[in-house]
Amino acid sequence: MDRLQAMKVFARVVDEGGFAAAARAMDMSPPVVTRMVAELEQHLNTRLLQRTTRKVALTAAGQAYLLRVRAILYEIEDAEAAAAASTRDLQGTVHVLAPPVLATYFLAPLMAPWRARHPRLLLDIATDNSVSTRVEAFDLTLMVVPEDYDGNIVARTLLHGEAIVVAAPGYLQRMGVPRQPEDLVRHEYLRDNGQLAGAQAGRRLRLQSVQGDARAQEVDVPVALQSVSTDLLLRAALDGLGVAVMARLLAAPYLASGALVHVLPDWLHSRYTVYAALPTRRLMPARTKAFLDFVIEQTPQAVAQREGGPAV
Numbered sequence: 310m311d312r313l314q315a316m317k318v319f320a321r322v323v324d325e326g327g328f329a330a331a332a333r334a335m336d337m338s339p340p341v342v343t344r345m346v347a348e349l350e351q352h353l354n355t356r357l358l359q360r361t362t363r364k365v366a367l368t369a370a371g372q373a374y375l376l377r378v379r380a381i382l383y384e385i386e387d388a389e390a391a392a393a394a395s396t397r398d399l400q401g402t403v404h405v406l407a408p409p410v411l412a413t414y415f416l417a418p419l420m421a422p423w424r425a426r427h428p429r430l431l432l433d434i435a436t437d438n439s440v441s442t443r444v445e446a447f448d449l450t451l452m453v454v455p456e457d458y459d460g461n462i463v464a465r466t467l468l469h470g471e472a473i474v475v476a477a478p479g480y481l482q483r484m485g486v487p488r489q490p491e492d493l494v495r496h497e498y499l500r501d502n503g504q505l506a507g508a509q510a511g512r513r514l515r516l517q518s519v520q521g522d523a524r525a526q527e528v529d530v531p532v533a534l535q536s537v538s539t540d541l542l543l544r545a546a547l548d549g550l551g552v553a554v555m556a557r558l559l560a561a562p563y564l565a566s567g568a569l570v571h572v573l574p575d576w577l578h579s580r581y582t583v584y585a586a587l588p589t590r591r592l593m594p595a596r597t598k599a600f601l602d603f604v605i606e607q608t609p610q611a612v613a614q615r616e617g618g619p620a621v
Contacts, residue, residue: 320379497530
């Protein structure tokens with residue numbers, strides 16, 4: 310058994326969420342991928358993955374082993390990059406984890422300029438709403454956290470933002486424009502169960518004043534739709550299904566075009582911070598530093614373009 314190749318295959322099965330997907334990504338046959346992982350488990354005398362008909366999941370032993378495997382694979386990539394340093398052209402893979410909304414609306418627009426600057430560096434971007442528990446497994450993790458977050462992370466601040474209430478003009482014409490938070494009891498709520506859910510529970514929507522005082526109100530709003538998918542909730546809001554809590558930055562082009570309206574502008578749902586978090590276990594590879602520096606450099610321009618650009 311080629312143990313190093315087996316480690317690579319095991320890590321890719323986890324990243325891709327299954328044997329068939331990993332086989333496609335690595336240009337291998339599914340039986341070979343399955344056999345290599347099985348041989349690795351036999352060599353270790355432990356089960357690394359729980360297999361079902363639809364997906365695979367890490368066992369406790371697999372989770373611990375994956376962290377060590379990634380560290381080994383990263384060190385190999387670092388060694389190869391150092392050997393090629395005389396070309397002054399960074400190469401290798403930067404493993405990034407981000408919530409889907411940040412991957413789509415923040416990272417995706419940066420891909421073309423990044424590729425132009427570092428054509429030999431591959432970005433491997435995984436998406437997951439539960440990113441805080443997986444920081445150690447990736448080179449860089451983008452996190453959306455509330456302003457009072459007190460987690461112990463090594464991170465750089467990328468931006469601060471606000472989550473606001475929005476709705477389509479047609480919906481407001483049909484249902485009326487809320488003037489005070491309590492007016493929302495007569496509306497329908499598109500509830501975010503993901504990044505912006507915060508401390509909400511069930512139908513209750515908590516809003517805070519933007520006037521500098523400590524006023525806050527909780528309103529029991531009938532829920533028409535709930536999801537962890539920001540894209541789904543955005544589409545539903547644009548289609549006039551109800552009021553939604555949305556990051557102001559995400560809603561900005563739709564507010565500018567008139568496709569959405571800022572509801573209750575004297576109130577907001579929450580404030581949040583976007584961090585670029587780093588693993589604590591090792592020094593930062595040059596390729597990771599290059600991507601982190603690039604993201605920090607590009608963030609102000611990306612925010613300005615999102616706030617002033619057309620809805621896409």
